Amino acid sequence: MFVRIVKMRFQEDKIEAFLENFNEVKEKIRGFEGNRFLELYQDKNDSRIFFTYSYWETEAHLEAYRKSALFGEVWTYTKTLFSDKPEAWSVDKIATLK
Template identity: 40%
Template sequence: MSIVIRIVRMTFQPDRTADFLKIFRDSEALIRQMPGCQHLELWQDADLPHVYCTHSHWDSAEALNAYRRSELFGQVWPATKALFAAPVLAFSVNQVDASFNLR
């Protein structure tokens, strides 16, 4: 079974990015401690400084969904969502091993 990689691209109101960064800093350690969370990092768009992505790895879709149903998510997500300037783009992917022989 492969891990689930979750990417969430968020466009913030430019004057609210500091508010988002505070929310992220205050919650990132707690998110990393959630059962099934293997990895969490924050990326900033190279050209659009008010656009950020979270990149996380989860043991399974069930672990990700358990986090999304958690009290922590119920606090973090509404506070973050209030700062958006555009709809969020969120998707889950699985890593592909492309090293197999094509013959």
């Protein structure tokens, strides 16, 4: 399992636009081949900060998504709403406890 974590900070007056767009595209992202999980989090102390966690079968699946028309549309729009440069991490899941 391959995990992608993306941290985004938005202009305060653009948060609602981001959330509306995310709600429109989240099922498409989750349904993309190789995607096994998608969550969106909002920071409790700074409401402008959001994180996406997505689980991918392989790095190749994530790369296919990043080269897709869907990603191009989503990212082109989303990055216009940022107040800071986004940060992203690619990590391997080591353990899960339930």
